[in-house]
Amino acid sequence: MEHPENNEAYKGLVVNEGVEHPSSVNPYLKKKPRKRVLSVAEYVEGIVKGDVTVLSQAVTLVESVRLEHQAVAQEVIERCLPYSGNSIRVGISGVPGAGKSTSIDVFGLHVLEQYGGKLAVLAIDPSSERSKGSILGDKTRMEKLSVHPKSFIRPSPSAGSLGGVARKTRETIVLCEAAGFDKIFVETVGVGQSETAVHSMVDFFLLIQLAGTGDELQGIKRGIMEMADGIVINKADGDNLEPAKLAATQFRNALHLFPAPESGWTPEVLTYSGFYNRGVKEIWDMIYRYIDFVKGNGYFEYRRNEQSKYWMYETINEHLRDSFYHNPRIEAMLEGKERQVLAGNLSSFVAAKDLLDTYFAEITKQG
Numbered sequence: 407m408e409h410p411e412n413n414e415a416y417k418g419l420v421v422n423e424g425v426e427h428p429s430s431v432n433p434y435l436k437k438k439p440r441k442r443v444l445s446v447a448e449y450v451e452g453i454v455k456g457d458v459t460v461l462s463q464a465v466t467l468v469e470s471v472r473l474e475h476q477a478v479a480q481e482v483i484e485r486c487l488p489y490s491g492n493s494i495r496v497g498i499s500g501v502p503g504a505g506k507s508t509s510i511d512v513f514g515l516h517v518l519e520q521y522g523g524k525l526a527v528l529a530i531d532p533s534s535e536r537s538k539g540s541i542l543g544d545k546t547r548m549e550k551l552s553v554h555p556k557s558f559i560r561p562s563p564s565a566g567s568l569g570g571v572a573r574k575t576r577e578t579i580v581l582c583e584a585a586g587f588d589k590i591f592v593e594t595v596g597v598g599q600s601e602t603a604v605h606s607m608v609d610f611f612l613l614i615q616l617a618g619t620g621d622e623l624q625g626i627k628r629g630i631m632e633m634a635d636g637i638v639i640n641k642a643d644g645d646n647l648e649p650a651k652l653a654a655t656q657f658r659n660a661l662h663l664f665p666a667p668e669s670g671w672t673p674e675v676l677t678y679s680g681f682y683n684r685g686v687k688e689i690w691d692m693i694y695r696y697i698d699f700v701k702g703n704g705y706f707e708y709r710r711n712e713q714s715k716y717w718m719y720e721t722i723n724e725h726l727r728d729s730f731y732h733n734p735r736i737e738a739m740l741e742g743k744e745r746q747v748l749a750g751n752l753s754s755f756v757a758a759k760d761l762l763d764t765y766f767a768e769i770t771k772q773g
């Protein structure tokens with residue numbers, strides 16, 4: 407065709423069709439808005455599917471102090487309850503340095519290899535603050551387990567009242583079980599009251615002890631030995647082998663001083679070396695023997711029911727305490743009353759009654 411455009415001399419004028427430019431708006435943005443929190447149904451669905459990311463997010467929600475998070479968390483827990491309970495829960499306690507993290511690493515690998523399934527390691531440490539390094543249940547302390555595809559490790563909820571920290575761990579157990587974790591370890595440091603809290607949420611309470619530390623007597627004094635379903639003396643290796651055996655004998659003798667446990671099970675005392683992985687199989691054979699035994703005589707169910715009851719009352723107590731101490735009128739009065747009591751101007755009982763009367767009046771007014 408005769409046209410200036412087709413003339414070689416005007417080649418630069420040729421207009422090509424060009425490419426279609428993509429939209430400058432992200433096409434996914436409208437379809438899938440970013441959500442800050444999932445819905446209750448999404449949490450539950452993710453957890454029941456065994457999605458560990460969703461499980462972690464739900465645990466974070468359980469641990470949150472924000473009321474709106476708590477409300478969602480409670481609903482998620484409620485809806486996960488029917489899927490929970492199908493596990494064995496083992497409490498593991500020992501003083502710092504007893505070898506808990508070394509042992510849990512080895513125990514965890516052993517049970518996963520021997521019995522299959524999935525393992526969650528949780529912790530109760532009322533003194534812990536996440537910013538401060540040494541935290542129970544911290545992944546870095548359990549090198550092999552932390553990279554195992556069938557394990558889920560969660561450090562202790564951060565510092566708060568023991569009751570509060572323990573309740574969160576107890577709720578996390580429900581979520582983990584719903585996510586298919588059929589073995590739960592709850593680690594706690596062997597000082598203070600945290601053992602009682604752990605004892606109230608596990609099927610088997612394992613106490614790790616060391617030879618020659620005088621802990622034998624401390625354990626008896628603090629009432630921890632009565633709680634133990636099994637006592638294991640760690641670091642039974644090298645020069646420490648004989649002292650460990652001797653300690654085991656002492657613990658066995660000491661156990662005779664206590665009344666027979668309600669379970670009908672006689673607590674066993676074993677020696678082992680977590681570091682060299684010796685005697686670990688025997689410990690887990692014992693724990694599984696115990697589970698069979700208490701499932702057979704009905705104590706397993708009984709203990710879990712008693713624990714549910716305990717946590718109902720614990721939760722009530724915690725909420726009542728919170729509601730009382732966070733009441734603005736009470737907060738305003740408390741220090742003054744305390745000063746009057748300290749100065750001897752008011753008796754403890756009258757002060758308490760004044761505060762309680764004020765609190766109940768406030769509550770009635772609000773209602």
Ligand code: GDP
Pocket residue numbers: 500501502503504505506507508509640641642643678679680681682
């Ligand atoms: P945790 O504070 O109870 O968690 O104790 P760790 O697991 O961190 O162990 C404390 C120290 O004891 C570490 O230096 C371990 O290497 C050592 N340890 C742990 N288990 C054994 C064991 O079976 N034998 C020996 N000899 N040392 C061990």
